[in-house]
Amino acid sequence: MALALTCLLTLVVGVFGQEKTAESAARTAKAVKFGKLWDGKGKVWTNAIVIVEGDRVKEVTTDAKRIPAGAEVVDMSQYYGIPGMIDVHTHLTIYTDETPGVPMLKQLSNPPAVEVFLARKGALRVVEAGVTTVRDLGADQYNDIAMRDLINRGEMIGPRMFVAGYGLNVTQTPTQRDAAPVAGTATADGVPQVLKAVRQQVAAGADVIKMYASTGTDDDTTGFETYSYDEIKAAVDATHQFGKKIAVHSYGPDGARDAVRAGADSVEHATDMDDATIAEMVKRGTFYVPTIDHNRYYLDNWQKIGYADGFQTKTKAYIARNLETARKAHKAGVKMAMGSDAIYTMFGENTRELEWLVKAGMTPEEALKAATVNAAELLGKSDELGAVGAGYFADLVALEGDPTADISAAVRHVKWVMKGGRAVVDRTAAK
Numbered sequence: 001m002a003l004a005l006t007c008l009l010t011l012v013v014g015v016f017g018q019e020k021t022a023e024s025a026a027r028t029a030k031a032v033k034f035g036k037l038w039d040g041k042g043k044v045w046t047n048a049i050v051i052v053e054g055d056r057v058k059e060v061t062t063d064a065k066r067i068p069a070g071a072e073v074v075d076m077s078q079y080y081g082i083p084g085m086i087d088v089h090t091h092l093t094i095y096t097d098e099t100p101g102v103p104m105l106k107q108l109s110n111p112p113a114v115e116v117f118l119a120r121k122g123a124l125r126v127v128e129a130g131v132t133t134v135r136d137l138g139a140d141q142y143n144d145i146a147m148r149d150l151i152n153r154g155e156m157i158g159p160r161m162f163v164a165g166y167g168l169n170v171t172q173t174p175t176q177r178d179a180a181p182v183a184g185t186a187t188a189d190g191v192p193q194v195l196k197a198v199r200q201q202v203a204a205g206a207d208v209i210k211m212y213a214s215t216g217t218d219d220d221t222t223g224f225e226t227y228s229y230d231e232i233k234a235a236v237d238a239t240h241q242f243g244k245k246i247a248v249h250s251y252g253p254d255g256a257r258d259a260v261r262a263g264a265d266s267v268e269h270a271t272d273m274d275d276a277t278i279a280e281m282v283k284r285g286t287f288y289v290p291t292i293d294h295n296r297y298y299l300d301n302w303q304k305i306g307y308a309d310g311f312q313t314k315t316k317a318y319i320a321r322n323l324e325t326a327r328k329a330h331k332a333g334v335k336m337a338m339g340s341d342a343i344y345t346m347f348g349e350n351t352r353e354l355e356w357l358v359k360a361g362m363t364p365e366e367a368l369k370a371a372t373v374n375a376a377e378l379l380g381k382s383d384e385l386g387a388v389g390a391g392y393f394a395d396l397v398a399l400e401g402d403p404t405a406d407i408s409a410a411v412r413h414v415k416w417v418m419k420g421g422r423a424v425v426d427r428t429a430a431k
């Protein structure tokens, strides 16, 4: 805890220091040197120099003569560079702290301004983990849009956000204790309401649409399909009409089966998917975002969250099936992206999902791709995010250790982070 606080302080001081000279800094080129650089474009560079101008990469080279005169040289040559990582499933506005005696489940009804202000802490932890971009899948009161815009304006330090507004949900689910809408969801039943809800999110400024096609969240691992195929198809078609992408939540196989056939861009969680659905995903290029680690987080923190004792057996069994489904999907050739489903205090642990992906049979490099190039493709940003190359956002992470040999370097040994040309985390002095 003390260490985390020190990091936060260092970060805040660093950013205020930069604030004064933001304009001149943006005009000054930077040259970031890495001992090794995995560029996400199929190459591992030795003694790489990344030339940064403004918020973008100008070029990657090994030739020191290419460094522009007067450029600030950032020497990370004792570290291994990778592109800023992307977490394609977060709920950044559902941030809670560990106020003694107040279960995290009970901290979720703050006024919007309070919620967004508190959530800045989680946003900091996300960038400290080397995650410079997130796809945020569901929030109340358009708090996610506020956060995205504050971060883009430089008023809040956090990852670049692609946000969903309210996730579409049915009126009532079999396991819901009462009929009140679930936090961060918009109630929409039947095709006309589904169409209206999609249009409302787009009009509000959402970048992506989220639909909950099954039960299952928190300590509830049921996966009953809640929407019909026709409703899912209507949401998918309306979303695509706006040139956006849609992520469909399904804890169980039925919602995933219908989502894939309806043309969803990604299915989230989706445990126990059958072979035919997996084959269809390969054929269509549907992404699978397994989010295995969030249930690990729930098991580790259930008392602080406020779950009733007794859910653990089912959740452990769900994790095992989730991992098995990821293994099957990867083996079959399904495109996969890293999503944490981070909520509460899980921010900062976002990339632990990578260790599960390796357990599911990925090589460390395949896991890295799930958090970079694949994730960027799912966002529709393959030419700007998820790799280090000319024209890309200057999102760079320095790691201690080689992540292509051992993925834990990317998960547990982040030393320095640049987002959009600005250093936002520096732990290189810490031992």
Ligand SMILES: [Zn+2]
Pocket (backbone or CB within 6 Å): 089, 090, 091, 137, 341
């Ligand atoms: Zn989620």
